[in-house]
Amino acid sequence: xxxxxxxxxxxxxxxxxxxxxxxxxxxxxxxxxxxxxxxxxxxxxxxxxxxxxxxxxxxxxxxxxxxxxxxxxxxxxxxxxxxxxxxxxxxxxxxxxxxxxxxxxxxxxxxxxxxxxxxxxxxxxxxxxxxxxxxxxxxxxxxxxxxxxxxxxxxxxxxxxxxxxxxxxxxxxxxxxxxxxxxxxxxxxxxxxxxxxxxxxxxxxxxxxxxxxxxxxxxxxxxxxxxxxxxxxxxx
Numbered sequence: 001x002x003x004x005x006x007x008x009x010x011x012x013x014x015x016x017x018x019x020x021x022x023x024x025x026x027x028x029x030x031x032x033x034x035x036x037x038x039x040x041x042x043x044x045x046x047x048x049x050x051x052x053x054x055x056x057x058x059x060x061x062x063x064x065x066x067x068x069x070x071x072x073x074x075x076x077x078x079x080x081x082x083x084x085x086x087x088x089x090x091x092x093x094x095x096x097x098x099x100x101x102x103x104x105x106x107x108x109x110x111x112x113x114x115x116x117x118x119x120x121x122x123x124x125x126x127x128x129x130x131x132x133x134x135x136x137x138x139x140x141x142x143x144x145x146x147x148x149x150x151x152x153x154x155x156x157x158x159x160x161x162x163x164x165x166x167x168x169x170x171x172x173x174x175x176x177x178x179x180x181x182x183x184x185x186x187x188x189x190x191x192x193x194x195x196x197x198x199x200x201x202x203x204x205x206x207x208x209x210x211x212x213x214x215x216x217x218x219x220x221x222x223x224x225x226x227x228x229x230x231x232x233x234x235x236x
Contacts, residue, residue, distance in 0.1 A: 003073065003181065008174070009147040010124045015172035016154035017117040020050065023161060023168065024110050032106035037163030037208055040093050044106040049096050050157045051113045056136060057120040057150055061127050065135040072141065073148035074185035077229045079139060120150075148178050155179040159203060170199060183228055190222030 032044035132143040155171045162168035203209035207227030
């Protein structure tokens, strides 16, 4: 799957992060304590996790690699797709909850997220060069591929934040298209049901929403590839 140009990806990252910022700006402490779409995490816990992703982006963008890329935006998810055992997954979930609980109140996470997300977008804009190589999670990616991984995670967690909140705004279309390109790349030649919209595709292909019997019939052998990576229980 091809990606938009690097400047377009920076704009999509801005849209993805700004969408989350606008979403959480209107939440009070009680709202942030309500469950997210990630099992065991409140919305505040999930926002703390996502803040860590923006912090990782800042570090990666400030420390370019001299090595050749060893994966792309699709291969990244095949290589780094969650935890290999339930014990490690549970330990990470507990760490996130404890770390988020260290704030004086749930709303204390919001300004940290907002400032970090904005800084990450500015760092990405300053780093624009398709040949730039970025180290992250033990891998090296070209800048466009790295930006696509950030966008995909932000979009999925935006959907986790609005789980059960039908009136909430969805992620921006520009960011959604990058996340969908990732999913399509992971699915290979699997043909998706024609009646799925973008959000349904992301939720069902990542195990965040159950498949219906009609879905299973349409997917056929492609069922074996779903979920494409991790689940909503692992923070991905």
